[in-house]
Amino acid sequence: MPSEQGPVRLGRKRPLTPCPNPLFLQWLTEMRDHAKEKGLKTQYVYQKAINSLKKYPLPLKNGKEAKILQNFGDGICKILDERLQNHYRENDVHADVHSLSSGFTTNQPHGNLHPDKSASHSSKEPLGISEGSMRKAEGIIRKEGGVKKKREYVPQKRSGAYAVLLTLYRNSQLPGSKGFMFKNELQNEAQSICDKSFTVPDLGSKYTAWSSVSTLIQKNLLLKTHSPARYSLTELGLALAERLEFEERGDDCGRDKEKATLAEESGDGPVTINLTVNEGEWEEEDIAENNCIPSEEPTAATTVNQAENVPTCSGLSGTGRDGHLLPGSYDIVLCVDFIETTGGNTARKQELVKELQKNGVIFDIRKLNVGDFLWIAREKVEPVPGQLRPPVAKELVLDYIIERKRIDDLCGSIMDGRFREQKFRLKRCGLRKPIYLVEECGSAAAHMSLPESTLQQAIVNTQVVDGFFVKRVQDVRESAAYLTVMTRHLQKLYQNCTLFCRSRELEGDIECDMESPQCSLISFTEFNHGAVKNKCQTVREVFARQLMQISGISGDKAAAILEHYSTVSSLLDAYAQCVTEAEGEKLLSSIKYGKLKRNLGPVLSRTVYQLYCTRGPLS
Template identity: 30%
Template sequence: MADEECANPLLLGWVKEWLDTARERNSKGFTVYRKAYDSLKSCPLPFQHPAEAQQLHGFGPKLCERLTDKLKLHCQTNGIPMPEVPRKVSKGRANADDGTAPAKPARKKKAYVPTLRSGPYALILALSTIPESAPSGITKQQTIELAQPYCDSSFTASSDPTKFYTAWNSMKTLLEKDLVAEKGRPLRKYCLTEEGYEVASRIKASQPAADPKQSTLDAPAAPPKSRQRAPAGPTLGAADDDGFMAINSSPPPPSLSEPQHDNGMGVGLEDIVPFGDVLGDETALPTFSPITIPTSAFTLELVLDVREVRAKEDRDYMRVELTKKGVAPIMRSLDLGDALWVAKCKDPQYLQRYGLEGDEIMLDWIVERKRLDDLVGSIKAQRKGLRQLCGV
C-alpha cells in the first residue's frame, strides 16, 4: 500500500520522517518507529486526533503527544482549527457497571533528569551543542573536551585509584535510555536523539545561567578577597574563610598581643612559627657553625610513600617502574607528601659525630601527586591538614 492510500497520510508522513532520522542516526528508536509506521499504514480507520492512534501497535502516549504537537503546528501554519480530543469512556465507570472494582491508574513514569554536574549532565549539555539537523555526531575526544567543564569528575582518570570507572562510563546509561545515538566503526561518533534533546531542553530551562567554569550552579560564588601580590617568589599568605592559603601573597606579621588560635585547618599558628622574646638587635641572635658534608659522604635517595599505589591489586607498580628507570626508591610511610628526597650518609655514624641522630638529612623538596578531581574529593573530605601549609 502506498503512503497516499493510507487513511491517515499526514500522521504517516510525520512518523516516516522520524523513522528516517532514527535510521540515519542508528538510534534504538528505529524499531519503535518502524512498528508504529507499519501499523498506521495498514490501519483503514481515519483518525480525527492523534490520541486515537494509541489503540494501534507501536503507539504510546509519548509518540501520540509528539504527533499532537506536530498537528498543532500544522493547523496554526495553515489556519485550520485544531480538532478536539475525542471523549473516552471512563474505565472506572465501566468497571462499576460490571460490578467489579475499578482498576488502579498506571503510575506515570518520571521524566529523566540527570544530577547537576554529573557525567550524564555534562555529556547531554556537550552533545546539545550539535545542531539537531546535523548529519553526524562528534567523536569521544571531542565530546570529552566539551563536557569536562560541566562535570566535577574527570572523564579520563578515575577519582578512586582502586577502580577504573570514570565519568565517561555514564555514556552507557545514556545509550541504554536511548538519549544518545552511537554510530560509526571503528571511529565511533555520538549525537543526541529526540528524547536526548528534550532532556537537554529541560536542563537548560531549569538552569538558564549554566556556567561551565562554575563548580556549583545553585549558589553564587563569593567575590574573591583582594590580595596584594608579593614582589618576587611564591610565598604563603593568610588563610581565608574556607581555610585556603593564598599563594604569591605577603603574609601579615603576627601580633604578639593577640592570643593564638586554631586557623580552621586543625593546625595552630604556634605550630608553624615559634614565638619567643623580642630581640633587641642582631647580636642577640644565636650563633652556629654550619656542617659541611662532602658529596662523597652521602647519596641522594628517593623516598616513596607505601600508600602511593596504582590499584589495589597492583601495589608495586610505581616502585617497579621507577626501578626500571634506574631509581630504586626507599618505601616507607610518609606523614606529608607522596615522595621526597633525602641525603643518606654512607657512614651510619657520620652525623652522630656532630651531635645529630640518624643517618639521613631531609632535602627541601616534597612531591604531592594529586589529580584535580582527587584534590576536590580531598577538600570535600577535609583531608587538608598540613598540605595547605606546604602550598600543595
C-alpha cells in the first residue's frame, strides 16, 4: 500500500532563521571544537554561548555588546573583541562581519555546528588564533571547568593590575619612600598609566581598574595591611614589577624623565614622617585625613593644619623667673605613665618604648595620677657656672591627655566600674582635650565577658555622649605611631606660642590671637597633685561619687545635680520642704544637663529620692 502511493510527506519543514552574527558563531564553534579535542570542560561553556547567540535576532558590532546575552561573560566578550581586531587587520577596517565568505553554514542541527571539513582537517586549532592565544583564552573561560593550567601571571599593559604594580615599584625607588601607599594616593598615581578608571566603572559594567587589586592579592603579588589599608609589593610582586618596568623602559626610553618628575612631586608633596624603619611609617597628611588628630567636634574629620585652633587663654598669672615661656625657649615632650612600661605583659609594654625610641620621639617616663600619656612644654635650661645642678626647668601641661585602653582592659573596667570613674576624673583634670586610644587587638572581643556590641556601644558613648575624641588602632605599634604623629603635630602647633602659667582654679577663658598666640597652661606639679586619686576628698566630691553609683547617672548628670545641691545635706533639706511624696520624686526631674540641656527626667529623679528618703532597706 505505501509503495503504491509513494513516500509519505508529513508536512513542510520550516527553514531555520540564519544567524545575524555568523562570524562570532564561527569563532565560538572553533573554540568549542578545539576545547573538545583537548577534553577540556570549557567546551560546555562555549556551547551555552553558542545556543544564546543563535537565539539573538540582531547583529552585534563587537564582543562587548554580546555581554547582554546569557552565558556571555567578560572572558568570552574579550576573546571575541581580540579576534575581531585581528579580522580587521587581516582584511579591512570596513570588512563585513555579518556575512561569511567561506563555506561555513550556520543552519545546522544543535550541537553539530562546525566549519567546513577541509578547513577543520587542515589545522587542529581555530582559524585566525594562535596556540598561545588559545591557551590565554582557555585560562579566562575555564572557571566553570575547574581545569587549571600552570602559567605565569602577567597583567596586560595599561590594565589596572599593571598600573598598580608599576606605581608601587616606582614609589619604592624614590628617596624617602615609606615602602607602602594608601589607596587614594595609589589610585591617583596609577591612573596616568592605566586606560581604565580606578573609580568609575565602564558603561554596562560594575568593575573598575581597582577590581584587579584582589587578583594581585590572591596571587601573592600585593600585600594589604593595617586600617586604613596600606598596599605594598611582596617579593614576587617586586620581581614582576621590576620586569614590567624594564619592558616599559625598552618600549619608551622617556620613563627616566617621568620617574624624575615623580621624585620632584614627592618632594613637594605632604611632609613624610618616618615613624618606623620597616613598614610602620605614617604620613602626617594621611593620618589627618583618617581622623587621627582630634578636632573641635569629636565626630568631625580634620586635616593637620585645621585639627585644632591654638588653645584658648585663661586668666594669666606669671610665675617663675620670667613668668612665661617664649617661643623657642621650650621643648614639647611626651610624658608616659610608668605603668605603661612596667608590670603585666612587660614584653608588649617595652615594645611601645622601643617604637617611640625608633621614631625619634622625645619622651619622659614618670608617674601620672590620671591618664596614660600627656605632653608638657619643658623649659630649656643651661647649667649655671658655680652651681652643682642646673636650675629646675619650668613644665607646663598642654591641653591634650590620652587614656589608652586595650579591648580586654575596657571590658574589665566596665565590669568593675573603673570606666565611668576614669572618664569622670579625666573631665575634672583641668585639660580640655581628653582622648581615648582604643586598641582593637583583632578578635579579642569575642573572648570577653561582655558582648562585642556592648563594648562598641561604650566606645561610641565615650565619643558622642562624653565628648572625648576616640582613636582606634590595631596594636601597640600603631599606638606608638599615633603618639609620634601627635607629638610632631603639637610641636608645630605650639612653635610660635608664648606660654603663661595659670592656676587650675581660675575661670574665664579668653580667645587667643592667631597672629600672636599667647596660651595659659597649668603647671605639671599642680596638675599631677590635683589628680591624686586617694587624696582627701571634699563633701561635694563624695556626694558626686555617690550619685555616679546610681545606674543611669553619668558625670554630666551628677554635675548638673551638684550645681543645684552641692551636698547631701542641701538635697535632704530640699526634700524636707516638699509637701507630698510625689513632689519629692519630681524634685530633680527638670534639672538640665549636658550640651543639649536635656531634662534629668522623672525616672532618675524618683530613683535618687528613693535612695535618700526611703527608711530601711530598699526593695
